[in-house]
Amino acid sequence: MSDLRSRVEVMKLARELGIAEADLEFLRPVDAGALRDLRGSVADALFANHRSRFELLAALTRLLPNGITARIAQHALGPLLSSRIAAVLKPDDAAGLACHLPASFVTDIASNGDPGRLLPVIARLPEDLIVQVGLDLLDRREYLTLGRFVSSVDLEIIMRVVERATSEDLLAVGLFTEEPAALDGIMRRVDDDTLGGVVRAAAAGGHFDDAVTLLTALSPESCARLMQLAARFDEPTRAGVVTAIIANDVWPALMPAIPDVPADALAGFVNLPETADPAVVESIVRHAHGLDASAAFAHVLAVADAEHLTVFESSPALADPAVREWATAAGWKATV
Amino acid sequence: MTTDNLARLEGQLRLRDGALSAFAGIPDLDLGRLADAIDDALRRESQALEAGTQEALGFVPGPLRAMAAKLLFPRGAR
Numbered sequence: 454m455s456d457l458r459s460r461v462e463v464m465k466l467a468r469e470l471g472i473a474e475a476d477l478e479f480l481r482p483v484d485a486g487a488l489r490d491l492r493g494s495v496a497d498a499l500f501a502n503h504r505s506r507f508e509l510l511a512a513l514t515r516l517l518p519n520g521i522t523a524r525i526a527q528h529a530l531g532p533l534l535s536s537r538i539a540a541v542l543k544p545d546d547a548a549g550l551a552c553h554l555p556a557s558f559v560t561d562i563a564s565n566g567d568p569g570r571l572l573p574v575i576a577r578l579p580e581d582l583i584v585q586v587g588l589d590l591l592d593r594r595e596y597l598t599l600g601r602f603v604s605s606v607d608l609e610i611i612m613r614v615v616e617r618a619t620s621e622d623l624l625a626v627g628l629f630t631e632e633p634a635a636l637d638g639i640m641r642r643v644d645d646d647t648l649g650g651v652v653r654a655a656a657a658g659g660h661f662d663d664a665v666t667l668l669t670a671l672s673p674e675s676c677a678r679l680m681q682l683a684a685r686f687d688e689p690t691r692a693g694v695v696t697a698i699i700a701n702d703v704w705p706a707l708m709p710a711i712p713d714v715p716a717d718a719l720a721g722f723v724n725l726p727e728t729a730d731p732a733v734v735e736s737i738v739r740h741a742h743g744l745d746a747s748a749a750f751a752h753v754l755a756v757a758d759a760e761h762l763t764v765f766e767s768s769p770a771l772a773d774p775a776v777r778e779w780a781t782a783a784g785w786k787a788t789v
Numbered sequence: 790m791t792t793d794n795l796a797r798l799e800g801q802l803r804l805r806d807g808a809l810s811a812f813a814g815i816p817d818l819d820l821g822r823l824a825d826a827i828d829d830a831l832r833r834e835s836q837a838l839e840a841g842t843q844e845a846l847g848f849v850p851g852p853l854r855a856m857a858a859k860l861l862f863p864r865g866a867r
Contacts, residue, residue: 469830470826470827470829470830471830471833472826472829472830476822476826477823477826479815479816479819479822480812480815480819480823482814482815483811483812483814483815484811487809487811487812491802491809491812494802494804494808495802495827495830497802498801498802498803498827498831499830499831499834501803502831502834502835503834503835503838506838506842509860509861509863510842510845510861512860513845513849513857513860513861516849516853516856516857516860517849517850517853521848521849521850524848525844525845525848525849528844528848529841529842529844529845529847529848530841530844530845531837531841533834533837534834534837534838534841
């Protein structure tokens with residue numbers, strides 16, 4: 454899982470530095486949390502380096518009518534510097550100025566801006582302008598920007614953009630969303646067709662890793678709902694999801710959701726050939742025991758078919774007396 | 790182990806010594822590329838700011854231009 458999240462962080466850092474993701478490929482082995490901290494430090498350094506100049510330009514705007522300042526922003530400063538200056542303006546002034554700019558330029562500013570610094574400005578923008586910018590970002594497939602801003606915008610406003618988004622869009626935005634709670638809020642509001650479509654989109658594009666990243670970012674309830682919807686797809690699609698779960702070793706993130714997945718849906722994942730691999734079963738048992746996820750373990754056992762139960766029985770983990778005692782308490786009964 | 794470029798990065802980002810210890814496993818050459826990328830970003834932004842500020846003056850109405858120039862270039866006109 455760390456690999457997936459690290460990849461996303463490397464993409465965001467590359468954007469911050471204005472370079473290609475490939476140029477920072479060597480950072481992929483680094484923990485995602487450390488990369489996120491680094492990105493924050495880089496953003497702070499870039500901002501702090503010229504802060505006094507931004508403040509002088511902000512002071513200039515107070516001498517001029519908004520119309521002229523808007524022309525300066527568009528034709529002299531450009532979106533990156535404008536986003537920096539917006540962050541040092543009084544939020545009311547910055548929001549007032551934004552209303553004199555074409556929505557497309559505000560979208561450019563959003564693409565270059567730091568949502569954290571612009572939060573007070575965003576809170577003062579007219580709702581229709583925020584929605585227009587969100588739709589422009591969707592049209593431009595600026596998923597990284599959308600993902601970063603999702604947690605800075607009121608959920609009701611976000612939903613006006615989301616209702617125009619495809620499942621492919623949601624999959625991509627979900628990958629970049631920085632606040633799992635904000636992402637979860639959106640996913641709770643989208644209908645089953647759209648949410649299930651995220652899995653279809655992942656299958657169509659071969660982006661199962663992205664779908665799994667999304668799964669692990671959701672609350673247990675939303676994760677269980679998405680797994681239930683994903684279970685309706687054909688075996689190759691379910692196998693694609695499970696293969697990504699195995700490859701990224703995200704069982705710990707999924708364990709809290711498993712008890713809420715209906716039995717027939719869970720069976721669609723548990724009884725695949727991919728999960729009959731002794732190494733996979735061993736991993737599931739070890740993680741379940743390590744997390745004391747007895748409810749999840751019991752649910753998996755309850756839906757496993759005879760072939761998979763046999764693999765469980767031969768798991769070296771269950772030969773460990775401590776694990777076996779725990780598993781028995783969770784409902785494990787030796788059958789072989 | 791703190792390499793030359795790890796120390797350089799910590800200096801660039803004004804971080805305490807050891808703040809980037811999570812990056813200690815990255816080859817020093819690659820850390821140097823990262824530090825170079827940060828330097829490049831800082832330089833590009835400086836250049837854009839310099840050019841943008843000069844250009845901004847051109848949009849300021851005549852009667853206010855001297856005052857604006859003094860504001861934007863407090864150490865003297867460019």
